[in-house]
Amino acid sequence: MSRTLIRGGLVVTATEEILADVLVEGERIAALAGPETSEQWVAGVDRVLDASGMYVVPGGVDGHTHMQMPFGGTYASDTFETGTRAAAWGGTTTIVDFAIQSRGRALREGLDAWHAEAEGECAVDYGFHMVLSDIGEQTLKEMDTLVGEGVTSFKMFMAYPGVFYSDDGQILEAMQQAAGNGALTMMHAENGIAIDVLVKQALAAGHTDPKYHGQVRHPLLEAEATHRAIQLSRVADVPLYVVHVSSTDAVAEITAARDVGTPVFAETCPQYLFLTVDDLARPGFEGAKYVCSSPLRPAEHQESLWRALRTNDLSVVSTDHCPFCFAQQKELGTGDFSKIPNGIPGVENRLDLLHQAVVDGRISRRRWVELASTTPAKMFGVHPRKGAIVPGADADIVVYDPAAEHVLSAETHHMNVDYNAYEGRRVTGSARTVLSRGQVVIDSGEYVGRKGHGRYLQRSTCQYLS
Numbered sequence: 001m002s003r004t005l006i007r008g009g010l011v012v013t014a015t016e017e018i019l020a021d022v023l024v025e026g027e028r029i030a031a032l033a034g035p036e037t038s039e040q041w042v043a044g045v046d047r048v049l050d051a052s053g054m055y056v057v058p059g060g061v062d063g064h065t066h067m068q069m070p071f072g073g074t075y076a077s078d079t080f081e082t083g084t085r086a087a088a089w090g091g092t093t094t095i096v097d098f099a100i101q102s103r104g105r106a107l108r109e110g111l112d113a114w115h116a117e118a119e120g121e122c123a124v125d126y127g128f129h130m131v132l133s134d135i136g137e138q139t140l141k142e143m144d145t146l147v148g149e150g151v152t153s154f155k156m157f158m159a160y161p162g163v164f165y166s167d168d169g170q171i172l173e174a175m176q177q178a179a180g181n182g183a184l185t186m187m188h189a190e191n192g193i194a195i196d197v198l199v200k201q202a203l204a205a206g207h208t209d210p211k212y213h214g215q216v217r218h219p220l221l222e223a224e225a226t227h228r229a230i231q232l233s234r235v236a237d238v239p240l241y242v243v244h245v246s247s248t249d250a251v252a253e254i255t256a257a258r259d260v261g262t263p264v265f266a267e268t269c270p271q272y273l274f275l276t277v278d279d280l281a282r283p284g285f286e287g288a289k290y291v292c293s294s295p296l297r298p299a300e301h302q303e304s305l306w307r308a309l310r311t312n313d314l315s316v317v318s319t320d321h322c323p324f325c326f327a328q329q330k331e332l333g334t335g336d337f338s339k340i341p342n343g344i345p346g347v348e349n350r351l352d353l354l355h356q357a358v359v360d361g362r363i364s365r366r367r368w369v370e371l372a373s374t375t376p377a378k379m380f381g382v383h384p385r386k387g388a389i390v391p392g393a394d395a396d397i398v399v400y401d402p403a404a405e406h407v408l409s410a411e412t413h414h415m416n417v418d419y420n421a422y423e424g425r426r427v428t429g430s431a432r433t434v435l436s437r438g439q440v441v442i443d444s445g446e447y448v449g450r451k452g453h454g455r456y457l458q459r460s461t462c463q464y465l466s
């Protein structure tokens, strides 16, 4: 069994910051100790990693990715291989991706297909949520089986009629089923039926540019759907996790529900914290790079999101990593914004963008770890294996250089996509060395991992509910 000692760093977790050395044995963390004790370990280890001046943090847990997802006539451009490698470069050592049920098909078929795509391909560990696109008697029964296989969360869509959309009755039934089997329900909360009316009207008026994507997906239609999802979850008596929250109005619904004790949780994503509608309105067709749903909002929404991250009404930052190349993929929507594949890349950039928020004084170091690693690990049932630096946990560890300045760019990133949504942005902080289950996968910025190292994670149920 290989032994690694990480020496001299500041261990930062969601709850404490301590100067401690970390001993890794095989795939797990064996012990933490001060320098006098760890001095005695040096002779018996295979490798000593010098972490002086560095933070030693649990690997990032990105609870919302879409590797090679089919969407709008094409596929997200990162495969499980390229996307998990890019994740590792950015300090993320666990992803939870979305397996998708096709309409008219069984959950099993969708889940098997995603397993087949991911198995043997990943650089870091991965789990699956399941997207419900065809809720009926058979789907409801299958939900129970999947929970037994570690797929303990189900995403439904109030958006995308004719594709992933579920109506209120179907949503209520799936929520009732989840209430019985202990799963977490996840919601893409936008009123897709109303949005489609506005899309038709916009196109009829000749409004075809990417910026109209943001206009038709009105924040009130996000708020309305969020409200409806919350009320349905209360009727079903099931916890709810709202994905990619983008607006002040949706946050207000979540806050109001949480204030009366409803088990509603929510995430936002870096794109809503760092980008705005001005990016969607870039000249020519460039705005297509910024088309995602929920859409980017005017800058004033960002303050509400930051505030909610501080008050815990938003408790997770995930990426919703869903990359489509500008050339040939985003271009499918030239002359019709509604045909632009929805999604923004970011799995590699999340930790650094959030660390910039630490540097800027918006959140504390501990909150950074909590939002990016510990809370998603608990939310999605992989804590304390993931998201923690304690003896017995998986040795998913990032030696993070808080002073390393770099510029985010498609020229230097490792995601398989021809643009970076944050092109030219200077950030302070970078993952220097990354361990995934005890194996060094990033060594001083170089990838030294291997395809197939990443294993499927059978998740338990949401730990905020037990």
Ligand SMILES: NC(=O)NCCC(=O)O
Pocket (backbone or CB within 6 Å): 066, 188, 244, 291, 292, 293, 294, 320, 322, 342, 343, 344
């Ligand atoms: N978010 C987005 O624009 N694309 C990915 C699919 C989804 O999460 O709705």
Ligand SMILES: [Zn+2]
Pocket (backbone or CB within 6 Å): 188, 243, 244, 293, 294
């Ligand atoms: Zn969504």
Ligand SMILES: [Zn+2]
Pocket (backbone or CB within 6 Å): 064, 065, 066, 320, 322
């Ligand atoms: Zn998504």
